[in-house]
Amino acid sequence: xxxxxxRGQSAVEVVAIAPVAxxxxxxxxxxxxxxxxxxxxxxxxxxxxxxxxVGGNPGAAARHALPxxxxxxxxxxxxxxxxxxxxxxxxxxxxxxxxxxxxxAEAGT
Numbered sequence: 001x002x003x004x005x006x007r008g009q010s011a012v013e014v015v016a017i018a019p020v021a022x023x024x025x026x027x028x029x030x031x032x033x034x035x036x037x038x039x040x041x042x043x044x045x046x047x048x049x050x051x052x053x054v055g056g057n058p059g060a061a062a063r064h065a066l067p068x069x070x071x072x073x074x075x076x077x078x079x080x081x082x083x084x085x086x087x088x089x090x091x092x093x094x095x096x097x098x099x100x101x102x103x104x105a106e107a108g109t
Contacts, residue, residue: 029092034100037089040066041105045085048076049107058083073102082108 044062051061059076062085066074073088084106091101 026093030089030100033092034089034103037070037087038103038105040070041085041087041103042107044074044087045083045105045107048083048085049081049109052078052081052083053109080108082106 044065047065048058048062050056052058058078062076062083063071063074066087069090070087073086075086077084077086084104086102086104088102089100
């Protein structure tokens with residue numbers, strides 16, 4: 001009889017911990033997505049700065065440097081000889097996590 005209770009208790013523990021485990025995995029996935037986006041935004045800012053230095057179109061250069069998945073929400077701002085690139089982080093968690101919705105990178109000549 002004691003063995004049946006242990007199985008039931010184990011099932012209850014699994015059911016209780018499963019939502020927490022899923023939330024942790026999703027939050028980690030969102031963090032990885034933000035880190036990847038930051039690396040891609042940095043490369044896009046460098047490409048935009050190179051284009052600006054040679055008289056090209058920094059916005060087009062930044063868009064060309066990014067994977068298609070990051071094109072939506074791309075913003076390129078110029079500040080003299082510096083380029084600021086803002087890229088939307090793809091949401092893993094619906095709505096994203098506060099503070100991890102957008103990343104900014106900058107580069108200059």
